[in-house]
Amino acid sequence: MKMSESTLARTGGQLLVNALKVHGVDLVFGVPGESYLDVLDAFYDARDHIKFVICRQEAGAANMAEAYGKLTGRPGICFVTRGPGAANASIGIHTAYQDSTPLVLFIGQVSNAFAEREAFQEVDYRRMYGPLAKWVAQIDRAERVPEMVSHAFHLAVSGRPGPVVLALPEDMQSQTATVADAARYQRVAAHPGAADMQKLRDLLERSQRPFLMLGGGGWSRQACDDIRVFAETNALPAGCTFRCQDLLDNRSASYVGDIAVGLNPALEKRIREADLLLAVGPRLGEWTTINYTLVEIPRPRQKFVHVHPGAEELGRVYQGDLLINSGMPEFAAAARALAPVKAPWAEATKAARAEYEAWQKPVATPGALNMSEVIAFLRRRLPPETIITNGAGNFSLWVHRFYQYTGFRTQLGPTSGAMGYGVPSGIAAKLVHPDRPVVSFAGDGDFLMTGQELATAAQYGARVIFLIINNGMYGTIRMHQERHFPGRVSGTELRNPDFAALARAYGLHGDTVAKTAEFEAAFERAWNAQTGAVIELRIDPDSITPRTTLSAIRAEALKSRAR
Ligand SMILES: Cc1ncc(C[n+]2csc(CCOP(=O)(O)OP(=O)(O)O)c2C)c(N)n1
Numbered sequence: 001m002k003m004s005e006s007t008l009a010r011t012g013g014q015l016l017v018n019a020l021k022v023h024g025v026d027l028v029f030g031v032p033g034e035s036y037l038d039v040l041d042a043f044y045d046a047r048d049h050i051k052f053v054i055c056r057q058e059a060g061a062a063n064m065a066e067a068y069g070k071l072t073g074r075p076g077i078c079f080v081t082r083g084p085g086a087a088n089a090s091i092g093i094h095t096a097y098q099d100s101t102p103l104v105l106f107i108g109q110v111s112n113a114f115a116e117r118e119a120f121q122e123v124d125y126r127r128m129y130g131p132l133a134k135w136v137a138q139i140d141r142a143e144r145v146p147e148m149v150s151h152a153f154h155l156a157v158s159g160r161p162g163p164v165v166l167a168l169p170e171d172m173q174s175q176t177a178t179v180a181d182a183a184r185y186q187r188v189a190a191h192p193g194a195a196d197m198q199k200l201r202d203l204l205e206r207s208q209r210p211f212l213m214l215g216g217g218g219w220s221r222q223a224c225d226d227i228r229v230f231a232e233t234n235a236l237p238a239g240c241t242f243r244c245q246d247l248l249d250n251r252s253a254s255y256v257g258d259i260a261v262g263l264n265p266a267l268e269k270r271i272r273e274a275d276l277l278l279a280v281g282p283r284l285g286e287w288t289t290i291n292y293t294l295v296e297i298p299r300p301r302q303k304f305v306h307v308h309p310g311a312e313e314l315g316r317v318y319q320g321d322l323l324i325n326s327g328m329p330e331f332a333a334a335a336r337a338l339a340p341v342k343a344p345w346a347e348a349t350k351a352a353r354a355e356y357e358a359w360q361k362p363v364a365t366p367g368a369l370n371m372s373e374v375i376a377f378l379r380r381r382l383p384p385e386t387i388i389t390n391g392a393g394n395f396s397l398w399v400h401r402f403y404q405y406t407g408f409r410t411q412l413g414p415t416s417g418a419m420g421y422g423v424p425s426g427i428a429a430k431l432v433h434p435d436r437p438v439v440s441f442a443g444d445g446d447f448l449m450t451g452q453e454l455a456t457a458a459q460y461g462a463r464v465i466f467l468i469i470n471n472g473m474y475g476t477i478r479m480h481q482e483r484h485f486p487g488r489v490s491g492t493e494l495r496n497p498d499f500a501a502l503a504r505a506y507g508l509h510g511d512t513v514a515k516t517a518e519f520e521a522a523f524e525r526a527w528n529a530q531t532g533a534v535i536e537l538r539i540d541p542d543s544i545t546p547r548t549t550l551s552a553i554r555a556e557a558l559k560s561r562a563r
């Protein structure tokens with residue numbers, strides 16, 4: 001044994017950074033604080049192994065760590081200071097929880113000497129983060145750093161993946177301990193039993209109109225490939241749930257659309273009329289089930305098979321004919337290995353695919369800039385390895401409906417519906433995959449929640465193309481407002497900065513587009529820019545969804561009031 005680090009006294013800060021190295025961490029995202037100076041100092045020594053990406057606000061840092069977790073399947077790492085830093089980071093932790101993304105958040109904490117006095121920025125993170133994380137703990141003794149960090153990594157990736165929070169009291173960080181490092185963590189996952197797979201095959205064989213629904217976290221490239229082969233060899237029609245559209249290559253003959261807000265009515269009908277619903281991965285939440293109406297609770301009308309990595313999710317809302325607790329890679333490999341069944345539904349799958357293709361055709365919209373045409377152009381123009389990111393708002397409906405995601409992790413979007421995700425996730429994507437194009441979508445409201453991270457993009461040379469869809473309002477909320485309180489606009493108008501000028505102030509290329517025909521040239525300028533780029537797309541505020549207009553919604557609501 002060479003002069004092992006385990007025989008040297010190390011500070012808690014050094015033990016922590018060494019533990020990150022042991023677990024294969026290469027990038028961490030954070031905003032500094034005086035509450036974790038010893039850790040920052042240990043990062044100095046590890047700078048050849050671990051890059052500390054300095055962010056401008058903790059929401060940006062936490063969202064970047066979340067995107068890292070989604071992209072790699074390894075825990076995204078985020079470092080923030082106590083109180084205010086921890087509060088800012090919470091949005092990314094909530095998204096990691098809802099999206100089942102592995103993440104470990106480290107928070108500097110007041111010294112144990114001052115604990116429970118409400119010392120400067122002191123918060124009890126166990127209580128603050130209790131419902132938002134799989135585990136929240138505080139490492140009070142330096143010698144327990146290897147053990148507790150190892151526990152955090154195991155938990156973040158195992159079962160239903162998710163976030164873990166560890167608080168680091170200042171005195172622990174500077175204490176020394178002589179203790180061995182842990183070994184690298186392993187992912188622990190359940191496998192489907194042979195009897196489960198046989199029953200699944202029997203159900204499929206007896207079915208006339210099966211439907212495969214893919215969603216949730218914990219997938220891998222191999223798992224997506226395996227499930228695609230399973231779907232294609234059995235000619236199954238398959239849909240992806242809200243913002244999980246990249247789990248099946250949208251060009252596959254089996255892909256028939258996404259199951260979310262703006263659901264294709266033809267697809268909805270097929271799901272309702274299915275006699276076997278095979279849900280692999282999704283929790284079947286509110287948006288995927290159209291407010292819990294698409295699939296009956298607690299006993300679905302269809303024969304129902306639910307596969308999920310978390311045992312606690314199975315039978316939580318939906319009872320099933322077959323509930324399988326399994327990791328996604330483990331289930332997908334077993335599904336691929338199943339002997340194919342005769343597929344009397346093959347023609348119906350072709351029809352469903354044709355309905356999806358028709359649904360993707362651009363639509364007429366009010367105003368000079370048609371978002372469906374813009375996305376159709378990008379679908380043709382962007383190479384298949386492109387990563388598309390977005391935050392939350394109606395603007396994302398255009399992307400989800402008219403783009404074709406080409407496979408695993410070509411999409412990063414918050415199923416949590418958190419605004420402000422698109423910019424930081426775009427930056428993280430470019431830092432993880434510098435060789436892949438990244439196009440990030442935001443609404444005007446959405447963009448300004450984390451737009452200051454353009455400085456981070458510039459600082460690290462992350463050449464993302466940011467597209468801001470500007471309708472001068474919190475459009476989604478305005479839409480709901482017109483539906484419920486027609487004509488009474490309240491709390492939803494926005495007066496925006498000149499986004500192209502803002503981009504230039506950050507050192508990025510900036511452009512503004514107000515007509516469909518101008519977009520192509522503007523996009524090529526952005527593509528060729530040596531820096532990242534922002535294109536502001538000024539759309540007609542009336543163009544609120546691909547299906548309807550704001551004025552039509554208002555007129556309809558007024559009419560039904562008059563009735
Ligand atoms: C962090 C956060 N705050 C508030 C909301 C509620 N919300 C959902 S969509 C939306 C408006 C989004 O506005 P914008 O980004 O301009 O997109 P648009 O709907 O206009 O296309 C709001 C305020 C949210 N989802 N997330």
Ligand SMILES: [Mg+2]
Nearest residue numbers: 443444473475
């Ligand atoms: Mg808007």
